[in-house]
Amino acid sequence: MSELPADTVEDAERLTKLARQVGNSDEADAYRQRREEALAAHAYTARVREEDETLVLYPDEWLDDGTVVLDRIEDTDRAVEIPLGDAHDEGTFEEIEAHNDALVEAVAEEYDPEHAENVRAFADFMGNHYLARVDSATDEQIEEFTTEYYERNAWPDKKQQEVVETSLEHVFAVSEADCPSPASE
Known part of the structure; x- marks a missing residue:
C-alpha cells in the first residue's frame, strides 16, 4: 500500500x-x-x-x-x-476554461448576478484544482467547493452565500447535466 x-x-x-x-x-x-x-x-x-x-x-x-x-x-x-491520458481527459486548460466561461455567461444571462458570481468561483475552482468542466463535477468536488474553497477563496457577500447551492443547480440546468447534490452534513 x-x-x-x-x-x-x-x-x-x-x-x-x-x-x-x-x-x-x-x-x-x-x-x-x-x-x-x-x-x-x-x-x-x-x-x-x-x-x-x-x-x-x-x-x-x-x-x-x-x-x-x-x-x-x-x-x-x-x-x-x-x-494521464484516460477517457476522463476533458481537454486543454484553454478548452476547459472556454467551456466553463460559456456556462458562466449562460447563468449570467438567465439568473441574478450573484448566481453568475458564484458560478464563476466554481468554474475557477474546477478549472484550477481539477482541470475539469463545471458540469462534470462530482458530489465530492461540490462538497469540497462549498465547505472548503468557497468562503476562503471566493469572498462571497451575504447574498451570494445564501444562494450558492441554487447557483450550482443553475449551472447544471443551463448545461443540461445532472446536478449532484452536496453530501449531507
Whole structure:
C-alpha cells in the first residue's frame, strides 16, 4: 500500500496534468516544481512514463541518480501509477476554461448576478484544482467547493452565500447535466 496521502497523490496528478496542458514552459516548470516539493515532503519522486502516459510516483529510496534500482524494491505497492491520458481527459486548460466561461455567461444571462458570481468561483475552482468542466463535477468536488474553497477563496457577500447551492443547480440546468447534490452534513 502506498505511503502517500491521497491528497498528495491528487495534487501530483493535477499539477502534472496542468504542466502538460499549459503552453508556457516557465509555467509548466513551476507546476512540476510544486509537484516535486509536495512529493519530497513524503520522500517520493515523480516521473511520467511517456510510452503509456502514466504518472509514476516512486519512493526516493528506490532511486540511485534518478534510476530505479530493482534490488531496492521490496513492495511494489508502495509506488503509485496514475494514467494521464484516460477517457476522463476533458481537454486543454484553454478548452476547459472556454467551456466553463460559456456556462458562466449562460447563468449570467438567465439568473441574478450573484448566481453568475458564484458560478464563476466554481468554474475557477474546477478549472484550477481539477482541470475539469463545471458540469462534470462530482458530489465530492461540490462538497469540497462549498465547505472548503468557497468562503476562503471566493469572498462571497451575504447574498451570494445564501444562494450558492441554487447557483450550482443553475449551472447544471443551463448545461443540461445532472446536478449532484452536496453530501449531507
